[in-house]
Amino acid sequence: MKRLLPLVALLFPLACQQADTTPESAVPIAVAGLAALPTDPPELVGNPITERKVELGKMLFFEPRLSRSWLISCNTCHNLALGGVDLLATSVGHGWQKGPRNSPTVLNAVFNIAQFWDGRAADLKEQAMGPVQAAVEMNSTPDRVVQTLQSIPEYVQLFEEAFPDEANPVTFENMARAIEAFEATLITPGSPFDRYLAGDEAALDEAQLQGLELFTGKGCTACHGGHNVGGAGYFPFGLVQRPGADLLPPGDKGRSAVTQVESDDYFFKAPSLRNVDLTPPYFHSGAVWDLGAAVRVMGTAQLGTDLTEAEATSIVAFLRSLTGSQPQIDYPILPRHTKDTPLPELGPMEEQH
Amino acid sequence: MKRLLPLVALLFPLACQQADTTPESAVPIAVAGLAALPTDPPELVGNPITERKVELGKMLFFEPRLSRSWLISCNTCHNLALGGVDLLATSVGHGWQKGPRNSPTVLNAVFNIAQFWDGRAADLKEQAMGPVQAAVEMNSTPDRVVQTLQSIPEYVQLFEEAFPDEANPVTFENMARAIEAFEATLITPGSPFDRYLAGDEAALDEAQLQGLELFTGKGCTACHGGHNVGGAGYFPFGLVQRPGADLLPPGDKGRSAVTQVESDDYFFKAPSLRNVDLTPPYFHSGAVWDLGAAVRVMGTAQLGTDLTEAEATSIVAFLRSLTGSQPQIDYPILPRHTKDTPLPELGPMEEQH
Numbered sequence: 221m222k223r224l225l226p227l228v229a230l231l232f233p234l235a236c237q238q239a240d241t242t243p244e245s246a247v248p249i250a251v252a253g254l255a256a257l258p259t260d261p262p263e264l265v266g267n268p269i270t271e272r273k274v275e276l277g278k279m280l281f282f283e284p285r286l287s288r289s290w291l292i293s294c295n296t297c298h299n300l301a302l303g304g305v306d307l308l309a310t311s312v313g314h315g316w317q318k319g320p321r322n323s324p325t326v327l328n329a330v331f332n333i334a335q336f337w338d339g340r341a342a343d344l345k346e347q348a349m350g351p352v353q354a355a356v357e358m359n360s361t362p363d364r365v366v367q368t369l370q371s372i373p374e375y376v377q378l379f380e381e382a383f384p385d386e387a388n389p390v391t392f393e394n395m396a397r398a399i400e401a402f403e404a405t406l407i408t409p410g411s412p413f414d415r416y417l418a419g420d421e422a423a424l425d426e427a428q429l430q431g432l433e434l435f436t437g438k439g440c441t442a443c444h445g446g447h448n449v450g451g452a453g454y455f456p457f458g459l460v461q462r463p464g465a466d467l468l469p470p471g472d473k474g475r476s477a478v479t480q481v482e483s484d485d486y487f488f489k490a491p492s493l494r495n496v497d498l499t500p501p502y503f504h505s506g507a508v509w510d511l512g513a514a515v516r517v518m519g520t521a522q523l524g525t526d527l528t529e530a531e532a533t534s535i536v537a538f539l540r541s542l543t544g545s546q547p548q549i550d551y552p553i554l555p556r557h558t559k560d561t562p563l564p565e566l567g568p569m570e571e572q573h
Numbered sequence: 574m575k576r577l578l579p580l581v582a583l584l585f586p587l588a589c590q591q592a593d594t595t596p597e598s599a600v601p602i603a604v605a606g607l608a609a610l611p612t613d614p615p616e617l618v619g620n621p622i623t624e625r626k627v628e629l630g631k632m633l634f635f636e637p638r639l640s641r642s643w644l645i646s647c648n649t650c651h652n653l654a655l656g657g658v659d660l661l662a663t664s665v666g667h668g669w670q671k672g673p674r675n676s677p678t679v680l681n682a683v684f685n686i687a688q689f690w691d692g693r694a695a696d697l698k699e700q701a702m703g704p705v706q707a708a709v710e711m712n713s714t715p716d717r718v719v720q721t722l723q724s725i726p727e728y729v730q731l732f733e734e735a736f737p738d739e740a741n742p743v744t745f746e747n748m749a750r751a752i753e754a755f756e757a758t759l760i761t762p763g764s765p766f767d768r769y770l771a772g773d774e775a776a777l778d779e780a781q782l783q784g785l786e787l788f789t790g791k792g793c794t795a796c797h798g799g800h801n802v803g804g805a806g807y808f809p810f811g812l813v814q815r816p817g818a819d820l821l822p823p824g825d826k827g828r829s830a831v832t833q834v835e836s837d838d839y840f841f842k843a844p845s846l847r848n849v850d851l852t853p854p855y856f857h858s859g860a861v862w863d864l865g866a867a868v869r870v871m872g873t874a875q876l877g878t879d880l881t882e883a884e885a886t887s888i889v890a891f892l893r894s895l896t897g898s899q900p901q902i903d904y905p906i907l908p909r910h911t912k913d914t915p916l917p918e919l920g921p922m923e924e925q926h
Contacts, residue, residue: 282654290660291649301635301907307643308917316669318919498909509916549904554654556851563862564661566671 246419251432253441254449256417257494257544261330261404267345267397269404273382277402279375279552280395285368287358289314290564294399297351298326300549303498304406309506313351314359315567320472322506327547328494330404332451337488337504339454340478345400349392362392364562369395371562374555408495408544416541424541431538434531439523443490449542451492457503458486460524463517467507474504497540512536599772604785606794607802609770610847610897614683614757620698620750622757626735630755632905633748638721640711642667643917647752650704651679653902656851657759662859666704667712668920673825675859680900681847683757685804690841690857692807693831698753702745715745717915722748724915727908761848761897769894777894784891787884792876796843802895804845810856811839813877816870820860827857850893865889 248256261269280286284293297311298304304325306312311319321337329335335347351357352365369375369390376390382398383389413432415423424432435441444450454475457468468486475487488504501507502514512532519527527535614622633639634647650664651657657678659665664672674690682688688700704710705718722728722743729743735751736742766785768776777785788794797803807828810821821839828840841857854860855867865885872880880888 284652284655285660289665291665296644299637301905302637303909307638307910308919312642312644312919316919510912546906548906551902551904552654553899553901556656557660559863566661566665566669 248419249417249421251417252436253445254413254417254436255447256414257328257407257409257411257447258331259407259409261407264330264345264400264404265343267400269401270382272378273398273401274405275402276378276382277398277400278549279378279554280399281402282552283554285554285557285561285564286352286360286365286395287314288360288364288565289358289567291566292358294326294348294351297323297357300326300406300547303327303495303546304329305499307500309501311357313357314355317356319354319356321504322501324491325495325499326403327406327408328448328451328492330400330407331448332489332492333453334489337491338475338478339489343400344403345393345396348396348399348403352395359567365392365395366390368557368561371558371560372555373558406547408546411494411544412541413538414544424538427534427537428541429538431534431536432541434527434535435538438519438525438527438531440518440535443522444493448492449494450490453490454484454487455490455522456485456487457521459522461521462486463521467503467505467517469505472504493539494542495544497536497543511539515539601772602770602774604770605789606798607766607770607789608800609767610681610760610762610764610800611684612760612762614760617683617698617753617757618696620753622754623735625731626751626754627758628755629731629735630751630753631902632731632907633752634755635905636907638907638910638914638917639705639713639718639748640667641713641717641918642711642920644919645711647679647701647704650676650710653679653759653900656680656848656899657682658852660853662854664710666710667708670709672707672709674857675854677844678848678852679756680759680761681801681804681845683753683760684801685842685845686806687842690844691828691831692842696753697756698746698749701749701752701756705748712920718745718748719743721910721914724911724913725908726911759900761899764847764897765894766891767897777891780887780890781894782891784887784889785894787880787888788891791872791878791880791884793871793888796875797846802846803843806843807837807840808843808875809838809840810874812875814874815839816874820856820858820870822858825857846892847895848897850889850896864892868892 281294284290284296286293292313297306299306304327306323308323310321311323313319324337330344333339335341335344336350341347341350349362352360353362369379379389379394379398383394386394412423412428443453443455446452457463457474462468473485475489476482476484478484497511500511501509502511503517508514508517512529515532515535516527519525519532637643637646637649639646645666650659652659657680659676661676663674664676666672677690683697686692688694688697689703694700694703702715705713706715722732732742732747732751736747739747765776765781796806796808799805810816810827815821826838828842829835829837831837849855850864853864854862855864856870861867861870865882868885868888869880872878872885
C-alpha cells in the first residue's frame with residue numbers, strides 16, 4: 221500500500237499533523253486485546269484503490285441522483301459532517317419511511333469483518349448496492365442508476381478513467397467499486413488512544429486510563445477488540461441477560477436471517493467503537509442516546525455485571541479517546557444531468573400534502 | 574446598489590481578476606443592458622462580512638440539526654453540489670411534504686433585489702429565517718434552534734467569535750446573519766460571458782454570440798438585465814399572454830400576497846439567469862425541465878413573440894455561457910450535540926411504515 225501514501229496524506233492533511241505530536245522516539249505501549257488504527261486502508265478484494273476511483277467514489281457518495289427522488293445520497297444517512305451517521309434511531313428514506321435499523325458509521329468501516337449489522341454484505345462494495353435499491357432507502361434500481369450515469373457524459377468519462385481497462389465501465393458494480401474505494405479512505409487516525417498506543421503517555425488523562433483498565437479488565441475487548449475496537453465478529457445481544465424489546469425488538473433476529481442457522485438468532489456484529497462518542501443513538505435499534513447508559517446495558521446484557529455509574533463514566537471517558545481526526549472533504553461539484561437522465565420521482569406520497 | 578450599475582461595472586471590470594485567460598490588455602466589451610458579475614459580495618446591511626462569520630455560516634448552512642428532524646439543512650434544497658438547487662419541481666421538506674414553489678439557487682442570490690419568488694424577504698438574512706420555521710420545510714422554531722445551538726459549546730464559542738461585541742450572541746437572528754454572510758460569498762465568477770465582457774472575444778462561440786444578440790434584441794434584458802441577468806425586479810408572468818395553469822397555478826398570486834396590491838397579481842421576481850443551465854426545472858412552479866422550452870414560454874408569455882426552435886437554441890447557447898465557477902467548499906465537520914440538545918422529531922408520519 222506504499223504507493224497510496226500521497227493520496228492518504230492528501231485526504232488527511234490535518235490528521236497527519238496531529239499524529240505527528242507523538243515523538244518519533246516514543247516507545248509503543250501495548251494494551252492487551254487492542255491495537256492502533258492503521259492509517260492506510262487494506263487492499264480491497266478485486267478493487268485496487270486509485271486516486272481517480274476515489275474521486276469518482278466521492279462524487280457518487282454525495283450524488284442524490286442515485287436515488288429515485290434525487291434527494292437521498294449515501295451521505296444522507298452516513299453524513300461525513302456528523303461522524304458518518306445520521307444521528308437518528310433508524311434512518312429515514314424515500315417517502316420519509318423509517319428503516320429497520322440504526323445506520324452504522326462509514327468511518328473505518330473498511331476494517332469491519334463484513335457490512336451491515338448482520339454482516340450480510342461481505343464488503344463495502346456489496347454494501348453500497350443495498351441502500352440504492354432498498355424501497356425504504358434510495359428506492360432506485362441498478363438499471364435506473366446505470367441509465368442515469370450513462371446519460372451524463374462527465375460521469376461516463378470519469379468511469380472510463382477510473383476503470384481504464386474495461387470496455388463498458390459504467391456499470392452498477394463499478395458504481396459500488398468506486399464508492400467502496402472512497403469509503404476505504406474514510407479512516408480517522410490520530411485519536412488520543414492511538415497517540416497513547418504510539419507511546420504518548422500524556423494522550424490519555426487519568427479518567428481515560430481508568431476507563432481503559434475497566435474496558436480491558438471487565439472483558440469488553442472480547443467483542444470490541446483489535447485495531448477497530450470491534451467490528452470483527454458476531455455475538456448474541458443478550459449473551460448473559462436478554463435486554464427488553466425496546467432495545468432488542470423480537471422481530472429482528474439479526475445474523476440468523478443471513479446464515480439460516482437458528483443458533484444465530486439475535487446475533488449482531490459487534491460494532492467498531494471508533495468514534496462511538498459521535499454516533500448516537502446506540503445499538504441496532506438506536507434505542508439508547510446516552511453513551512453511559514449504553515455501556516451499562518452492555519455490562520448487564522453481555523457481561524452479567526452491573527457497572528456502577530462511576531465505572532460507566534470512566535469507560536465513557538476512555539471511549540471518547542477513540543475519536544480520531546475526521547476526514548477532510550472537498551465538497552464535490554456534480555455534473556449536470558441531460559435530457560436522457562431519468563427524472564426524479566417522489567413516489568405515491570408526493571400528492572398527499 | 575449604485576456601484577453595481579452597468580456603466581460602473583464596465584469601467585471597473587472586476588471579473589478580469591478571475592478571467593485568467595483574458596489578457597491584461599483586453600478592452601472590455603459593452604453589451605447593452607448587461608454587466609459583469611462582481612467578484613466580491615456587496616456590503617450587507619447591518620451585517621459586516623467577516624471570515625469567522627462566514628465559517629460559522631457555512632457550518633449552519635450544512636447543519637441538519639436546525640431542522641426538527643435533524644435531516645434537512647439549507648443545503649438539502651440549495652445543494653452546492655448541484656448549482657445551489659435541489660433539481661425538483663418544488664422542494665420536499667419535513668415528512669416528505671412538497672413545498673409550494675421551486676427552490677431558487679443560492680448562488681449569486683446576494684445580488685437579488687430581495688429574496689423568495691415574491692420578494693417577501695428583504696435580504697438573505699431574512700430569507701434564512703423562513704425555511705427553518707416553515708412546517709413544510711425544516712419545521713423548527715426560533716426557540717428550538719437557539720436551544721440547540723446553546724446546548725453545543727463549540728457553537729457557543731463560534732458565535733462569540735463571530736459576534737464579538739454582543740453579550741448574548743447565540744440568537745436566531747445571528748444564526749441568520751452568519752448564514753447570510755456565508756451565502757454572500759457564493760458567487761460564480763469566470764463565466765464565458767464574463768470573460769467576453771472583460772474583452773476575451775473568443776470566450777463566446779458563434780452560436781452564443783448569435784444567442785446574445787437575440788437575447789438583447791428581443792428584449793429579454795428588460796427583465797433579465799444587469800450584472801445578475803435578472804433578479805432586479807418584479808414582473809407579471811404572462812405580461813402578453815398568460816400561460817396555462819400548469820406553469821402558473823391560479824392559486825399562487827405571487828407578489829400581491831406581499832404587497833396586498835391587486836395589480837401585483839401574478840407578479841414574480843424575474844430570477845437571475847446566472848447558472849440557469851444548472852438549475853432546472855424552471856419557473857416558480859418548476860413545471861418546465863427543458864431550458865429551450867422555458868425560453869419559448871418566455872417568448873410567448875412575456876414578449877408576444879413565437880421564437881423559432883433555432884432562435885431558442887441560440888438563446889440557450891448564450892444562457893449556458895452564464896455558468897460560472899462553482900464555489901469550492903470544504904465540507905464542514907459539525908460539533909457533537911449534548912444531553913441538553915433537543916432530540917430529533919420525525920413527526921406524526923414516523924410510525925406509518
